[in-house]
Amino acid sequence: MTTWTIKAETVAGTGTGIDDAMRQYFIEMGRRVLGRAATEAELHSVLTHDPHEDLSPPHGVFLVARSAQDELLGCAGVRMLAGASGTAELKRMFVRPAGRGAGLGRALLLAAEESARALGASRIVCETNTELTEARNLYAKHGYRETEPYEGHGNADHWFAKALG
Template sequence: MPRWIIQAEAVAGREMDGLMWQYFSEMALRVMGRPATEAELRWAIARDPHDDLAPPGGVFLVARGTEGEFLGCVGARLLAATPGTAELKRMFVPPAGRGAGLGRGLLAAAEAAARDLGATRLVCETNSQLTEARSLYGRYGFAEIPPYEGHGRADHWFAKELGE
């Protein structure tokens, strides 16, 4: 039985701002191989905002442990340019939540949420340095596709058709 609860939460507020800062900091370290400066983090957040991970066209899911502690998150948002398609965003499991299947749980919850938004297809992007993400997507039915959007340092794009 999972030791977490995954549910929709607002992607705004002091706690979520801190979590997004943590997410972008880890992505920068993994992709650039060095810590990002504060200016680089502010630029990255401004360039790829997350305020649309909210109803009616998006959702932000948070996994919390039995004491309410943050263990991970993922978002999904409908892509206006591609009807029926949702994009997976901010898939993040910090070290405290790793190794227990939480990534798989978040991915399944995001797929269900994307279906609830009306999507029949889920797409995502990642970077070569994020080998765990690429492996997870492949194990759960995502196939590599050509680029669908340009978000900086992505060099792998995936899609999955969502069944009923």
């Protein structure tokens, strides 16, 4: 069984592995959503137009799951939505193949919800694509319900929301 730790890491700066995590996330999304590898230009564009700097205090958090050998296994970001009182957005939920099948997605999701509560959120929203069936199933299994689109940053097909108790 794979073991891991999940903790908040700083988004700003280098050497933390956050930029590598974002690259891996977008490469996977390109493969799954576009059906092909994302080009370097596409990776640069999406990182520029949907930055992750706001996934840090005081209005956000970036959670990273690492193995006992410090290998990056997954990540999840949370940011408070401007103009949406008490609403946090789940972003960059990603589990690398090496971390799949052992409950890491569930653990990251629960840690993200706890982080959203700590930021003052009473509700959390997220968006995803049709091709990401595992994500949609995970959200549904943990009380997320499909909702109307909100002003996110991606090219989503499905939007979810959950009240945080």
